[in-house]
Amino acid sequence: MKVHTVLGAVLPSDLGRTLTHEHLSMEFNNFYRKPPNQIAHRFQSGFTLENVGYIRQYPYSSKFNIVMNDDHSKHAVYNDVGVFKELGGGTIVENTTIGLNRDINFYKSVSEKTGVHVVAGTGHYIADVQNDTTLDIKTEDLYNLMLTELTEGCIDNPIVKAGFVGEIANFERRAIRAAGEIQAQLGCGISFHPHRDPKAPFEIIRLYTEAGGRVNKAKDTVR
Ligand SMILES: [Zn+2]
Structure with a gap:
């Protein structure tokens, strides 16, 4: 089993200390209040x-x-990830998905400069940050997009494979069902963003497991 980072596949034993939910860069203007x-x-x-x-x-x-993707923010990220490395950090799992403006070239640059492995995610974030075309995507096409990104390469950066699914938000139930189906197929890791409703995590896990997704460590997986 290998883990797909933005700079290529590595063994799980090479990951080192891992942060499982970070954002190195994202578009957040939709959240202005x-x-x-x-x-x-x-x-x-x-x-x-x-x-x-x-x-x-x-x-x-x-x-x-x-603003989390301008030069000022990027400079801070290079510094912080460098400190993470100096203090014993090994890997960052980058949870920015469609709707938050994933920036794989920047992740590659951070990884090259700091020596920290970065794993990119695939899938869709909440409805508030999606456009009308994205909101109309069928479950099958959500699944196909994740399958392509996990097994062949990302749509915005074809030489880099996504290393996990996430963070998936409950913008539409079909996004969660598609995540369950892809997990059953590939055995990949999944990260969910439940947003603010306290009941959401339970509904997400129900939909995800009904679609075939596993909630254990899935040691017998293919990836
Ligand atoms: Zn997040």
Whole structure:
């Protein structure tokens, strides 16, 4: 069994200490929320000593705070992943999926510069970040897309294979069913994002297992 990283296949024993849910880069502008009028002026600049407390309280109300794919953010990511490596880190599982603007070339660059393995995911994030075409995709096509990305190469970067499914959000039940079907077929790892409803994790696991997905470690898998 091999793990597909953005720089190629490696043995599981070479992964080292692994963070299973990180985002090195993503488009998050859809999540902007207007701050209360009385404190709106606090959000007009980047971080300052005067406004950092307000941004902590209302993180989605700072346009500066929710940009996670500009040069400033990328510079911080190179630094942080470098520190992760220095402190004994081995691998980062990158959970950015369709709708959040996955950036595989950047993951490759981070991996090359830091020596940390990066595993890219496949699948779709929540409905709020999808366009009309994506929302109309059939279960079969969701499945086929993940199959292609896991076994042949990613649609936006064909020489890189996705290494797992995720993070899959409950934007449509068919996305979860497709994830269950692909897991049954390939035995790959899965990461779900249940969003805010406390009942969602239970419904996700029900739909996923009904579609054939396994919830154990699936040691007898093919990947
Ligand atoms: Zn995430």
